[in-house]
Amino acid sequence: MTFRYDFAPTPFGDALAVFSDEGIVRFDLSESDDPSVPWLLENVSGQLHSVPEPDPGAADELAHLLADYFDGDAVRFDEHLRFDWRLSTGFARAALQTISTIEWGQTLSYGEVAMLAGRPGAARAVGTACRLTPFSVIVPVHRVVRSDGSAGQYGAHPERKRFLLDLESHG
The missing domain is CATH 3.30.160 (Double Stranded RNA Binding Domain)
Known part of the structure; x- marks a missing residue:
């Protein structure tokens, strides 16, 4: 390889x-x-x-x-791109692949992603998958928000998450 x-x-x-x-x-x-x-x-x-x-x-x-x-x-x-998922395994991969299906301008909570990825109650694991994603932006982890609808973090840059959510809300 x-x-x-x-x-x-x-x-x-x-x-x-x-x-x-x-x-x-x-x-x-x-x-x-x-x-x-x-x-x-x-x-x-x-x-x-x-x-x-x-x-x-x-x-x-x-x-x-x-x-x-x-x-x-x-x-x-x-x-448009082929993804090589080798740096994401197990539930983290399932969560990120689920997140890939969230449409432009839409959001899901960490808990909703956990449920769709097959592990209800694994919201914290979804958060970890988002934080450690090998695919910033191109797997839209910014579309995953807290259960109260607030944006939450985006690594050390919550302002980037807000920028991306705002960009998509005006598209």
Whole structure:
């Protein structure tokens, strides 16, 4: 298996896109201003047990989809990209695959996702799956909200979640 990476622009800065022979394996919004910092690639390399090679242009299709999405188009990334789910297993994968079906502009609570993913009462596990998703934005974990309808967190950046929810509410 070979892995390669490229970067795709977002309103939050460039994001790391890692691809395998099977599809996109990770899409990571950086926590720093420079996503090319070695620790980010080291982290992904450790998860994959392989060092991805740079592949300029590998994220071109994804970049076009992201541009459309951030322009307000109801893009379903799973209809355009093949996903390699190797970094998500068990219930976390089931939760993220369920989240992938939430339509543009819609939300579900953590508990509702747990129920749909086959484990009623596993709302906290859904929250963990959202926090650890290998697919920021392109699996719409921002569409999962608290049971009272409030947005909740989005990693260390709740303002990003609010931005994405607002973007979709005006589309």
